[in-house]
């Protein structure tokens with residue numbers, strides 16, 4: 400009987416710990432929302448992306464050939480392999496129009512607005 404009581408206490412303690420682990424205030428909701436760009440048939444989507452300066456932006460290329468995400472002012476210049484992904488980081492706040500250096504003029508106008 401004493402063993403059973405100790406076992407029950409252990410279960411309660413374990414449950415108590417797990418409840419502490421899921422306290423809403425401890426969830427990482429304060430972090431910046433994930434930012435992402437998808438390239439489909441030469442189209443950057445979304446055409447205008449809001450992000451934070453320094454935030455990692457995942458770019459997914461669904462096309463069969465590589466593209467780039469190249470800021471007009473060269474603040475960033477990333478090649479995204481065919482059927483692959485790359486990460487763009489905007490170094491500072493501001494509005495950064497960008498295009499693809501491999502197919503200039505063939506992509507939709509796009510920009511990242513970093514705050």
Ligand SMILES: [Cu+2]
Nearest residue numbers: 466467499502
């Ligand atoms: Cu391109």
